[in-house]
Amino acid sequence: MLSKQIIGSEKTGRFALLDSIVRHGVIHIFGYPGGAILPIYDELYAWEELSLIKNILVRHEQGASHAADAYSRSTGKVGVCFATSGPGATNLVSGIATAHIDSVPILAITGQVGRPFIGTDAFQEVDIFGITLPIVKHSYVVRDPRDMSRIVAEAFYICKHGRPGPVLIDVPKDVGLEKFNYFSVEPGQVKIPGCRPLSNLKSRQILMAAKMIQQSSQPLLYIGGGAIISDAHSIIKELVDLYKIPVTTTLMGKGIFNEDSEFCLGMLGMHGTAYANFAVSECDLLIALGARFDDRVTGKLDEFACNAQVIHVDIDPAEVGKNRIPQVAIVGDVTEVVTSLLNLLKNNFKPYPEQIISWQERIHRWRQQYPLLVPKKSTSISPQEILVTTNQLAQDAYFTTDVGQHQMWSAQFLKVKSKHWISSAGLGTMGYGLPAAIGAQVAHPNELVICVSGDSSFQMNMQELGTIAQYKLPIKIVIINNRWQGMVRQWQQAFYGERYSHSRMTEGAPNFQKLAEAFGIKAFTVNNRQNMESSLKDAMKYPGPVLLDCQVTENENCYPMVAPGKSNAQMIGIAKPQRGTASNYVSRNI
Amino acid sequence: MKHTLSVLVQDEAGVLSRISGLFARRGFNIASLAVGPAEQIGVSRITMVVQGDNRTIEQLTKQLYKLVNILNVQDVTNIPSVERELMLIKIQVNSQNRIEALEIVKIFRANVVDIAEDLIIVEVTGDPGKIVAIEQLLTKFGIIEIARTGKISLVRTSKINTEYLKDKVVAYNA
Incomplete structure (x- = not known):
């Protein structure tokens, strides 16, 4: 059924679809059946009987798209999700957009009404091909089952080629049922003229970059998600070990470099660490690896790294020079570029120029002066305390987050490994975290997966508790419950005259413990310092899924913060703790 | 630009x-x-x-x-290239000014492709400059309708820039 290439055999379109995706090494899909995709789910029944593939039944198609996305982020493989036509397909849209802006290779397969009904406004018909055009890397409608295998092979290739991204395949119902003479297409057998081979590295540009690094006295590495996709952590470590260049990462690049290292400055940008933002404002050379100068990173663009020359390495030519014109532009894979850069440096330049020592000392002083603060109040627990404690108990865990304050605090306080940080960065999709944890746990059944969520974000996809219960996925859910849409409240407090328009979530809030228990999931409510650590410890040790409703200080704000339109050096909330009140804070260096 | x-x-x-x-x-x-x-x-x-x-x-x-x-x-x-566009233009004419209109059409090497009592359709091809020029001259007759293909172009293999050469000839003659 699978191992040998099929050359001319009477098969159906749906057989061709499953045969082709299995040939590409897919063992898990996330999906939800429905009218137009019923033939495919019927075929799936047979394939699951043979244990060739497994469908994880989600409770809402959005969950399927996020789970496939996290599956991909945590493994590097293509994540696959299935949905039916019409509302099933439109429910994937947020997930596809999330994957698109964060460059995640997912394959979305949607059912469609039969070919004779297309364009007739048939039941559950929607033009999902048209709807998703701006948020996919590429998309197909399979109009002839003979094209199925080629289209699937192309889709996998396009997903991963160059800068990854989502691909959608829309399959009309009758295409799945039609019989034809099937020839299977093997992975890599396709040739797509529009997917150009990546440009050869230009030795001149590498040489220029090497010279700039050698001449720089205040260099800074600014690393984004491209480096994670490229698995560049070991080569970046080698570069930093040799040349002692401090590293700051974006939200997408988090985990690429040992976050306990003295050279790691943590995240930069709107909620980045003060020392990372000062370093970026003062550096004389900014080496951007797989990062795209996003507005949340740069703040006021004109004042971003305004004293620095820029080396920009990215696999997508369109990102180079889009927001900031670099002095040296290198289009290519981060690992490849850094490897050849390092070879050149090692052979021709002496490592560790002396001037860098004073740069390190300056950064060290900023780190001492403006550390990240963990508020400690006698009356309530702070969100930061919970995250720090969680991280101490689970150092190698996969962390997924939702969006908002808890996400920024997680980015600041959690120390993670490469590909262990799974968060919706570009789109900021609330409701991402819980289904993402499902995807990560399915991909890594024996690893610890922790979903850090907020009370509001959690409610956006809390139906997925059903999926977690069904598959007994041992996910640990930590809800930072401040009874607000915390980040919205913080903005309303700071920029909208404390008019809290529709951000309070107290009324109508569920009892999260009882909610989880209704799904048969173990749950604790954490509301004081005494039971915080013990509950967290119990949760981490428990073999099944656990939900922790952590009731925290309601009005805690996420600092530092760069106000929109301001430069990164103008952060608010970085004042040093006063000597007298120091007991209320514990400083924590990343 | x-x-x-x-x-x-x-x-x-x-x-x-x-x-x-x-x-x-x-x-x-x-x-x-x-x-x-x-x-x-x-x-x-x-x-x-x-x-x-x-x-x-x-x-x-x-x-x-x-x-x-x-x-x-x-x-x-x-890059030196051949640029062409096609325009169909429907203008209002009467017995007094029809001759004048046809005169303009002839100078521009355009064609009359439909003729009625008080309307003619002119087909004109050329580089975008020529299209603009004839359109301006025909304005006074009263333009009823215009359809344009948009510009198409192919790079000249000869690499000769005729526009540039024209300027040279004009300069030489002067």
Whole structure:
């Protein structure tokens, strides 16, 4: 059924679809059946009987798209999700957009009404091909089952080629049922003229970059998600070990470099660490690896790294020079570029120029002066305390987050490994975290997966508790419950005259413990310092899924913060703790 | 400044939607667009005229290349090339001024393709300058309708810039 290439055999379109995706090494899909995709789910029944593939039944198609996305982020493989036509397909849209802006290779397969009904406004018909055009890397409608295998092979290739991204395949119902003479297409057998081979590295540009690094006295590495996709952590470590260049990462690049290292400055940008933002404002050379100068990173663009020359390495030519014109532009894979850069440096330049020592000392002083603060109040627990404690108990865990304050605090306080940080960065999709944890746990059944969520974000996809219960996925859910849409409240407090328009979530809030228990999931409510650590410890040790409703200080704000339109050096909330009140804070260096 | 891009695309469903969507979403301004089959089966050539500075056009080109159906993008603005456009123009005439109108049509080597009591349709091909010129001259008769194909262009293999040569000849004669 699978191992040998099929050359001319009477098969159906749906057989061709499953045969082709299995040939590409897919063992898990996330999906939800429905009218137009019923033939495919019927075929799936047979394939699951043979244990060739497994469908994880989600409770809402959005969950399927996020789970496939996290599956991909945590493994590097293509994540696959299935949905039916019409509302099933439109429910994937947020997930596809999330994957698109964060460059995640997912394959979305949607059912469609039969070919004779297309364009007739048939039941559950929607033009999902048209709807998703701006948020996919590429998309197909399979109009002839003979094209199925080629289209699937192309889709996998396009997903991963160059800068990854989502691909959608829309399959009309009758295409799945039609019989034809099937020839299977093997992975890599396709040739797509529009997917150009990546440009050869230009030795001149590498040489220029090497010279700039050698001449720089205040260099800074600014690393984004491209480096994670490229698995560049070991080569970046080698570069930093040799040349002692401090590293700051974006939200997408988090985990690429040992976050306990003295050279790691943590995240930069709107909620980045003060020392990372000062370093970026003062550096004389900014080496951007797989990062795209996003507005949340740069703040006021004109004042971003305004004293620095820029080396920009990215696999997508369109990102180079889009927001900031670099002095040296290198289009290519981060690992490849850094490897050849390092070879050149090692052979021709002496490592560790002396001037860098004073740069390190300056950064060290900023780190001492403006550390990240963990508020400690006698009356309530702070969100930061919970995250720090969680991280101490689970150092190698996969962390997924939702969006908002808890996400920024997680980015600041959690120390993670490469590909262990799974968060919706570009789109900021609330409701991402819980289904993402499902995807990560399915991909890594024996690893610890922790979903850090907020009370509001959690409610956006809390139906997925059903999926977690069904598959007994041992996910640990930590809800930072401040009874607000915390980040919205913080903005309303700071920029909208404390008019809290529709951000309070107290009324109508569920009892999260009882909610989880209704799904048969173990749950604790954490509301004081005494039971915080013990509950967290119990949760981490428990073999099944656990939900922790952590009731925290309601009005805690996420600092530092760069106000929109301001430069990164103008952060608010970085004042040093006063000597007298120091007991209320514990400083924590990343 | 106006740039002319010559773009080769795979002739697949949705390719024009992808291109027009890209223009709309990223805020590029398109002045004209002409599509038709190119020399190879399954490949179309799109000639588009786009408003923007060099950096805008560079970014547009890179974005176009990200579309999987796009095979080649060439900015032919500063490359010697043949540029042509076809216009059909319907104008109002009467017995007094018809002769004058036909005179203009003749000078521009245009053709009258339909004639009625008080209306004529003129077909004119040429570079965009010529099209603008005849349109201006015909304005006084009263323009009823205009249809234009948009500019198409091919790079001159001879690499000879005839516009440049014309200027030289004029300068020499003067």
